[in-house]
Amino acid sequence: MIEVRELNFGYNGDSLLRTLNFTVRKGEILTILGPNGCGKSTLLKLLRGQLKTTGGSVKWEGKDIAGFSALEKARRVAVVTQFTRVDFPYKVRDFVAMGRYSQRKHLFDFNGTGQRQAVDQALAMTDLLPLAERPVTVLSGGELQRAALARALAQETPVLFLDEATSHLDINHRLELSDLLLRQNRERQTTIIQVSHDFDLSAAMSDRILLFNEQGEIAALGTPAEVMTGPILSKVFRAEIKVEQNLLTGTPHIVPCFNTTAFRFDGLRIHLLCGGGSGRTILRRLHLGGADLSCGPVNRGDSDQLTATTLNLPTIDEQPFQPLSTAKLRQTGQLLESVRVLIVATQWWGPGNLACLELAARALDNGQLVYLLKQDPRHDFAEGQAWAAIERLVKQGAQQFDDEELLLEQLTTLDV
Amino acid sequence: MNKRSRNTIWKGLLLLSPLIALFLCLTVGSTILSPGELLATVFSSDRQALNTTIVWQIRFPRALLAALVGASLSLSGVTFQGVLRNPLADPYLLGVSGGAALGAVIGISLGLQSPLLIAVFAFLGAIAALLSVYLIAQAHQCSTHTLILSGVMIGSLAAAILLFLLWRAPADATRQAIFWLAGNLALANPDWLVWGALWFVIGFILIWVFAAQLDLLTQGEESAADLGLNVARSRLILFILAGALTAGAVAMAGLVGFVGLVVPHICRLLWGPSHRILIPFAAFFGASFLMLADALSRSIYAPAEIPVGVITALLGAPFFLYLLQRRGGL
Numbered sequence: 001m002i003e004v005r006e007l008n009f010g011y012n013g014d015s016l017l018r019t020l021n022f023t024v025r026k027g028e029i030l031t032i033l034g035p036n037g038c039g040k041s042t043l044l045k046l047l048r049g050q051l052k053t054t055g056g057s058v059k060w061e062g063k064d065i066a067g068f069s070a071l072e073k074a075r076r077v078a079v080v081t082q083f084t085r086v087d088f089p090y091k092v093r094d095f096v097a098m099g100r101y102s103q104r105k106h107l108f109d110f111n112g113t114g115q116r117q118a119v120d121q122a123l124a125m126t127d128l129l130p131l132a133e134r135p136v137t138v139l140s141g142g143e144l145q146r147a148a149l150a151r152a153l154a155q156e157t158p159v160l161f162l163d164e165a166t167s168h169l170d171i172n173h174r175l176e177l178s179d180l181l182l183r184q185n186r187e188r189q190t191t192i193i194q195v196s197h198d199f200d201l202s203a204a205m206s207d208r209i210l211l212f213n214e215q216g217e218i219a220a221l222g223t224p225a226e227v228m229t230g231p232i233l234s235k236v237f238r239a240e241i242k243v244e245q246n247l248l249t250g251t252p253h254i255v256p257c258f259n260t261t262a263f264r265f266d267g268l269r270i271h272l273l274c275g276g277g278s279g280r281t282i283l284r285r286l287h288l289g290g291a292d293l294s295c296g297p298v299n300r301g302d303s304d305q306l307t308a309t310t311l312n313l314p315t316i317d318e319q320p321f322q323p324l325s326t327a328k329l330r331q332t333g334q335l336l337e338s339v340r341v342l343i344v345a346t347q348w349w350g351p352g353n354l355a356c357l358e359l360a361a362r363a364l365d366n367g368q369l370v371y372l373l374k375q376d377p378r379h380d381f382a383e384g385q386a387w388a389a390i391e392r393l394v395k396q397g398a399q400q401f402d403d404e405e406l407l408l409e410q411l412t413t414l415d416v
Numbered sequence: 417m418n419k420r421s422r423n424t425i426w427k428g429l430l431l432l433s434p435l436i437a438l439f440l441c442l443t444v445g446s447t448i449l450s451p452g453e454l455l456a457t458v459f460s461s462d463r464q465a466l467n468t469t470i471v472w473q474i475r476f477p478r479a480l481l482a483a484l485v486g487a488s489l490s491l492s493g494v495t496f497q498g499v500l501r502n503p504l505a506d507p508y509l510l511g512v513s514g515g516a517a518l519g520a521v522i523g524i525s526l527g528l529q530s531p532l533l534i535a536v537f538a539f540l541g542a543i544a545a546l547l548s549v550y551l552i553a554q555a556h557q558c559s560t561h562t563l564i565l566s567g568v569m570i571g572s573l574a575a576a577i578l579l580f581l582l583w584r585a586p587a588d589a590t591r592q593a594i595f596w597l598a599g600n601l602a603l604a605n606p607d608w609l610v611w612g613a614l615w616f617v618i619g620f621i622l623i624w625v626f627a628a629q630l631d632l633l634t635q636g637e638e639s640a641a642d643l644g645l646n647v648a649r650s651r652l653i654l655f656i657l658a659g660a661l662t663a664g665a666v667a668m669a670g671l672v673g674f675v676g677l678v679v680p681h682i683c684r685l686l687w688g689p690s691h692r693i694l695i696p697f698a699a700f701f702g703a704s705f706l707m708l709a710d711a712l713s714r715s716i717y718a719p720a721e722i723p724v725g726v727i728t729a730l731l732g733a734p735f736f737l738y739l740l741q742r743r744g745g746l
Binding site for chain 2: 069070071073075077079088089091094098099135155
């Protein structure tokens with residue numbers, strides 16, 4: 001029904017969406033998920049021709065969307081956006097009647113029986129008949145979104161686009177509207193494409209899910225069960241996400257992995273080896289827990305370096321993209337002398353940072369504690385040297401942790 | 417008394433207002449006629465009587481002129497407020513007043529005496545200002561912000577040139593210009609009525625035909641497009657229509673302020689924002705409002721006349737503030 005081929009788009013030369021290829025089938029519910037700012041709403045605008053593509057094509061039933069007039073588009077697709085602006089106090093009925101504009105037979109076809117019937121039906125479907133004579137300006141957020149949906153339904157289009165139409169509604173209104181959309185889809189074969197942030201609801205009602213990554217590429221496209229897996233979602237959203245099965249419906253169900261345990265390490269002298277974002281969360285948590293923290297060597301401009309300097313921690317920094325110099329290593333060594341615990345959170349090893357592991361070995365010799373966090377032989381790009389060094393460290397008494405929580409817990413057991 | 421019945425009373429008063437205003441227009445002035453005298457004059461067959469001349473040759477055409485100007489300004493105010501989605505928009509926002517004033521003052525400082533020529537100059541000035549605003553804003557699909565900002569700037573530019581011209585002009589020309597700038601229905605020649613009426617009727621019908629488009633435009637550009645409206649084209653058409661109505665009104669009566677700002681608001685409060693209903697009522701009430709203001713301007717210091725723009729502001733602003741205070745919003 002809608003065919004997207006090699007679609008590219010960017011604002012002012014920046015590339016936002018890259019080489020998208022997919023087809024929307026007639027009568028399906030397709031949900032677009034993805035991190036903030038990845039171009040979900042932009043895609044909806046491209047699909048309905050409100051924005052022009054910078055490359056590739058969007059075709060509706062074989063015809064390019066660029067060739068459609070505003071009226072022809074409005075007869076094919078109705079849109080509900082997240083926020084509906086109401087500057088003028090139209091009555092709900094008049095507001096919904098605006099949806100009939102594209103279906104007018106002639107200039108003066110305002111109040112024909114057909115028109116009135118369609119408006120009344122849309123009002124009834126959205127349970128707005130009791131509010132029909134109220135000005136839209138006094139409606140609550142939920143009522144207003146219902147009115148916007150009623151207006152879209154009154155357009156009587158084969159396709160509905162919903163751009164986070166229900167995301168700021170209460171759970172009851174959200175379920176109510178979703179139920180209404182499902183009925184619309186089942187009974188009238190209305191094709192629905194929606195942008196959403198509600199994983200569980202999307203999983204429960206969609207036929208397919210289109211998942212974007214931050215680079216504006218399709219990370220996955222398929223049934224909810226295929227797309228909404230822990231590994232895929234964790235990778236796209238760069239957060240720990242666990243997926244279970246909804247006990248009633250069998251659809252994927254997202255379990256938030258919040259950590260509510262509080263850790264205190266007051267005054268514990270800790271040094272952190274990290275880089276490339278591997279230390280960001282642990283840095284913050286150690287800092288909040290009151291540890292006496294230092295950090296480095298880290299490359300300047302690295303997100304870990306930024307975090308550490310922003311938190312005002314003693315930090316050894318190195319020029320970007322340079323192997324660690326002996327001077328910096330010596331400074332780090334001096335810093336390490338006063339340390340109780342050395343945490344190795346660096347994830348990726350290469351010739352440039354291999355020397356850090358020697359520092360760790362020296363710390364063990366000095367009787368200091370060394371904790372290794374999430375080390376993996378596949379991350380060794382120093383031809384096995386790094387992993388060999390890590391294995392030696394373990395033999396010398398360094399402790400390995402695969403989970404940040406366990407490591408933090410261990411730290412709390414130490415006395416200052 | 418509840419809100420609904422109070423509304424009904426207001427609506428009734430406003431619907432009767434043209435009759436009341438017309439009655440006042442015909443009776444007050446330097447010679448005050450009693451209702452009986454007015455009736456006698458209207459039904460008398462004596463074409464030569466002084467009262468007949470006053471009523472039919474002077475006061476009636478002038479009342480019609482006031483009605484036309486008032487209706488035009490109010491109608492174009494409704495249109496601009498809808499198109500620009502801005503409750504502060506008025507017919508003069510987009511540089512029309514500046515352009516027209518500049519045109520008229522150029523005419524006056526060239527030493528032109530004929531009111532017709534000055535009206536033509538004012539008209540051309542208004543059109544030139546609208547055109548330049550449009551050409552500047554067009555580069556950005558006539559977004560409302562660009563329209564408003566370029567309108568305000570063109571207006572300021574015209575005002576600066578105008579002040580320079582007035583500074584250089586001889587004193588009597590300056591006085592004439594000020595009279596024009598404050599709005600004055602005495603300038604017009606009754607012979608123009610036919611043309612003014614034609615201009616207004618065409619504008620009114622076309623804008624009314626576009627009522628549904630205006631409704632959609634108030635919903636914002638994106639929603640309007642999603643509902644099937646060719647936004648740029650409708651906005652351009654309405655912009656031209658409202659601009660042309662304003663230019664016509666300004667050419668006939670100078671800068672009569674306030675009608676185009678206040679009357680649409682009052683009508684929207686009473687009849688709601690739906691343009692199919694709002695447009696005729698706004699035109700209707702705009703007409704009676706200016707007739708009433710003109711009757712007052714001719715009678716307070718009779719036989720002298722206060723510029724009618726002074727009266728419209730003195731009447732309109734307090735009434736508007738009263739409504740604002742009662743309702744807390746528009």
